[in-house]
Amino acid sequence: MELVLDRVCKSFGGVVAVDNVSVRIPRDEITALIGPNGAGKTTLFNTVTGFDPPDRGSITFAGKRIDGLPPWRVAGLGLIRTFQTPVGFTTLTVLESMLTAATPYSMESPRQVLSFGRKAHRLERKAEAQAEQITTELGLGDLLDMRTDELSAGDRKLLEFARQLMAEPKMLLLDEPAAAVAPASIGKLSQLVRQLCRERGLGSLIIDHNLSFLMQIADSVHVLDRGVLIASGPPADIAADSDVMRIYLGGEEVVT
Amino acid sequence: MTSPIFWVGVLTLALIYGSLAMVLNVESGWGGMWDLGVAGLLASGAYCYVILTIDDPELDTKFVPGWPMWLAWPAAALFTGLVALAIAVPALRLRREYFLITTLAFAEIIRQLIVIQTDLTRGTTGVANLDRPFDTIVEGRNYNYVLLGIVAFTALVVYLITRRVGRSAYGRALRAARDNEALALALGKPVNRMRIKTFVLVGVLIGAIAPVYLFYIRAISPQLFAPGITFTIWTALVIGGMGSIRGGVIGAVMLIGFTEAVGLIEVDPAHINILVAIEPFLVGLLLVAVLRFRPEGLFAERNTFGARRGNHRTNRRPASAPVGPITGAGTAAAAPTVSA
Numbered sequence: 201m202e203l204v205l206d207r208v209c210k211s212f213g214g215v216v217a218v219d220n221v222s223v224r225i226p227r228d229e230i231t232a233l234i235g236p237n238g239a240g241k242t243t244l245f246n247t248v249t250g251f252d253p254p255d256r257g258s259i260t261f262a263g264k265r266i267d268g269l270p271p272w273r274v275a276g277l278g279l280i281r282t283f284q285t286p287v288g289f290t291t292l293t294v295l296e297s298m299l300t301a302a303t304p305y306s307m308e309s310p311r312q313v314l315s316f317g318r319k320a321h322r323l324e325r326k327a328e329a330q331a332e333q334i335t336t337e338l339g340l341g342d343l344l345d346m347r348t349d350e351l352s353a354g355d356r357k358l359l360e361f362a363r364q365l366m367a368e369p370k371m372l373l374l375d376e377p378a379a380a381v382a383p384a385s386i387g388k389l390s391q392l393v394r395q396l397c398r399e400r401g402l403g404s405l406i407i408d409h410n411l412s413f414l415m416q417i418a419d420s421v422h423v424l425d426r427g428v429l430i431a432s433g434p435p436a437d438i439a440a441d442s443d444v445m446r447i448y449l450g451g452e453e454v455v456t
Numbered sequence: 457m458t459s460p461i462f463w464v465g466v467l468t469l470a471l472i473y474g475s476l477a478m479v480l481n482v483e484s485g486w487g488g489m490w491d492l493g494v495a496g497l498l499a500s501g502a503y504c505y506v507i508l509t510i511d512d513p514e515l516d517t518k519f520v521p522g523w524p525m526w527l528a529w530p531a532a533a534l535f536t537g538l539v540a541l542a543i544a545v546p547a548l549r550l551r552r553e554y555f556l557i558t559t560l561a562f563a564e565i566i567r568q569l570i571v572i573q574t575d576l577t578r579g580t581t582g583v584a585n586l587d588r589p590f591d592t593i594v595e596g597r598n599y600n601y602v603l604l605g606i607v608a609f610t611a612l613v614v615y616l617i618t619r620r621v622g623r624s625a626y627g628r629a630l631r632a633a634r635d636n637e638a639l640a641l642a643l644g645k646p647v648n649r650m651r652i653k654t655f656v657l658v659g660v661l662i663g664a665i666a667p668v669y670l671f672y673i674r675a676i677s678p679q680l681f682a683p684g685i686t687f688t689i690w691t692a693l694v695i696g697g698m699g700s701i702r703g704g705v706i707g708a709v710m711l712i713g714f715t716e717a718v719g720l721i722e723v724d725p726a727h728i729n730i731l732v733a734i735e736p737f738l739v740g741l742l743l744v745a746v747l748r749f750r751p752e753g754l755f756a757e758r759n760t761f762g763a764r765r766g767n768h769r770t771n772r773r774p775a776s777a778p779v780g781p782i783t784g785a786g787t788a789a790a791a792p793t794v795s796a
Contacts, residue, residue: 249642275644283642289635291757292628299625300632301643308629308650310657313620320625347758348635367643 202227203248203279203371203405208257208267210240210247217243218254219427227371227403230394232418232435234411236447240427241407242284245373249281250274262370272305278370282377286360288348294359295344298331299324301366327366334362338392353380365396372397372404378413386410390417415439423447458720464600470712471607472669475614477693477704479661482618484690485699485757486627487654488634490556493543494689496563497659499681500539501666503570505532506583506676515583518575525589525667533663539566540659544652560683570678582677586670603671610668611705614661619701621657622760630654631699631761691739695746697753700760707754714742 203225210218217240225231235241246252248259250271259267266274275281289297307320335341338358343351351359357380364372377393378386390413397404408414414421414435421438423431425447431438438444476494483489508531511522523531547558570577594602621627633640633647640647670676688711696707718738723731746754 251638251641270646271638271641272644272646275642281642283639287636287639289632289639291635292632293761296628296761297632300628300640303625303629305629305645305650308626308645310621310626310653312624312626313617313657324625364643 202262202403204260205244205248206258206260208244208247208254208259210243210252210254216427218247220257221424221427221429222257223422223429223432225371225403225405228401229403229419230397230417231403231405232414232421233405233407233424234409234414234421234438235424238426239424241424242375243427244424245281245375245407248274249279249373275367276305278368279373280364280367280369280371281373282360282364282375284375284379286353286356288351288356288359288363290349291347293345293347294335294340294351295328295331297348297359297363298335298344298366299327301363302327302330302368331366334365338362354382354385357381361393365400369402372402374404374406374408376408377406378408378410386413387416389413393417411439461597461600464604466712466716467709468600468604468607468672470709471604471611471705472665472672473689473692473712474705474708475607475611475665475668476662476689477696477708478611478614478618478702479658479665479704480689480693481698481700481704482621482627482630482661483654483658485693485703486622486630486634487651488630489548489651489655490552491559491655491658492556492683492686492690493559493563494662494686495681495683496543496559496566497536497540497662498666498669498685499563499566499570499678500659501532501536501663502670502676502681503577504535504663505529505667505670506586507576508532509587510583515578516575517578525587529664529667532666533660536663536666537656537660540656540662541652544655548648548651548655560686563681563683563686567678567681570681577678580678582675584675586674586676588671588674606671607668610665614665615702615705617661622701626650628761691743694753695743697750697755697757699757700753700755703753703755710754711739711742715739 205221205223205225208218208221209216219240221244233241233244243252247254248266250266250269250273254267257267258265261274261277261279264277266277266279289300292300303323307323312320332341332344335344338361340355340358340362343355348356348359357377361374361377374393378389381389393404393406394417396402406414406418418435420433421435422429423438423444430447431441431444433441476498480491480494483491505528507517507519508521508523508528509525510517510520513520543559543562547555547562550558571579573579588599588603589606590602591599629640629645629650633645633650637647673680689708692708692711693704694707695711696703696705715735718731718735721731750756752758
C-alpha cells in the first residue's frame, strides 16, 4: 500500500505549480517533502487529496487511481491530510471534533432521525474511549469540553493532529506540523509523530520548513523547487547536497 | 383586556411560526445554509394540499381529486420534499449570500407560477372556506381550542424531530461542515450530498406544517406566501437564538406576542394609521434590543452543545492542570478560561 505519483502536473493560469512530479511514498515510512516558499508543496498536497485535481499525470493509492476523485472520496480511502493553519471546527468542542472525525459518513444522514438502533450508540461510545486515549497521549485530556476557537494556537495544532488520527488514516499528510510549535517542543513532537506512526503502521508525508525537525524524523526526503522534484534520498545525503542547501538558503526562507 | 380566545389565536399563530423557525434552524443554524425561500416551500406544501383536497366542481379547477385530508397531508409533505430537491441541486452549488439570493428567487418563481396557473390554483382568487379537521364535531368559537391542540401537537413533534437531529451525529456533522467545509471534506464527509439531503428533510417538514397553517388561515391565495413570512420566521429564529434547539419556538412566541400586543394599543381613531405605521418599527426595536444584550439570541448555540450529558466535568481548565507535553509559544499564558 503506497502512494504513487506519476508525472503529475498542475498549473494555475500561466504559473506551473507542480511540474512533472513522479514519486513513490511508501506505506510504513515517514517521508518528508521540503522546498522553499512557493515550491509547490501545498499544491502537491491539494492535488493528491482531490482539492485541486491534477491537469495531467496519475495518482494511485493502494493500487487505486485517485486523481479526479472528490476530496471526501480520497479521504474515505484512508488518505487523511491536515491543514497548514489549524482552524478546526471552530464551534465544536474538542471531543465533538474528535467524534466527528471518527464517525463514518453513512451514520451522518437524515435517515438517522428515523433509526432507533443501538449501532450508532455503540460506535459513539467506542469513539469516545478512543478520543480520550488519544487526547490524553497528546496532553489534551483536560480540554475535551473546550470549544476549538477557545484553544490556544499550540493546542489547536495538536488537536489538528489528534483529530485526523481519529479518522483511522492509512497514510497521513501533514502540512507544516511544526509551524507555530515552540522550538523547545519540536523534539517532543517529532518523537510523538514517529511513535504514533510506528505503533499504527502508518505512513506519512510531511511538509515543513523546519529542516532540523524533518531531518530528525524522516526516513527519506524529497526536495521540490519551483514545482520540480530536484533531489530525493535519505536525510543525511540531502543535508550534504550542496545544490539543495544553496536553493534553500538562497531563497527567502530562514532556516532554523 | 381582550378575551382569552384572542390570545389562543395568537399562541396558535406563534406556534406555527415557531415550528417553521425550528425547521429553519436545522438548515440555517446548524447547516449554515442561509435560506430565504421558506415561503416558497410553504406555498408548495399548502397548494399541493389544497389542490389534492378540492372536491367542489363549481370552483372551476382543472382537477377535482377530492382526496381526504389524511392522504393529502403526507402527499403535501412528500411533494414539498421533491420541490426542495429540485431547488437544492442547483442552489447548493452556491454558498452563503449567493445561496440566499437564489433561494429567495426560487420562492418568488414558485409564487408567480401559482399566480399564472389559474386552472390549477385559481390564481390570485385562491380558495376560501377550507375544511379543517374535526370542524364538523366542534363548531364556532370552541374550534379555536381544537386548532390550538393540533398546532401544539405539530410544534411538539417538530421540536422532538429537530432535537433528535441536533443531538445526533448527523447534526454534529452539519455543524462541522458549516464551521469548516474543507476540513469536513478532508475527513471524508460528502458535504454537498449531506446538505442536499438536509434541504429535502427541511422541505418535507415545511410541507407537513403547511396544511396546519392553512387550518389557521382557512383560505389560500398567493399573497400569503410573499417574502414577508420568510422574514418573520427568520426574525423569530434570530431572537430565539440560531443554533439552539428551542430558540425558534420561544422567539416566535415572543415576536408574535409582541406584535399582536402592539396592535392592541388603544388610540384615537384619527391616529390609527400612525399606530399601523409604527408597528414594524417597534418589532425592529425589539430585535435590536435582543441583539444588543444577547447577540446570539435568547438561547445561544454555545449553551446547547458541548458538555456531555451525565458528565460532571467542568468546562474550566483546572488551574493546576499540567501543561501538555507540546505547547505553542505562549500557550500557557494564553490558556483561555470559560465561565461555566
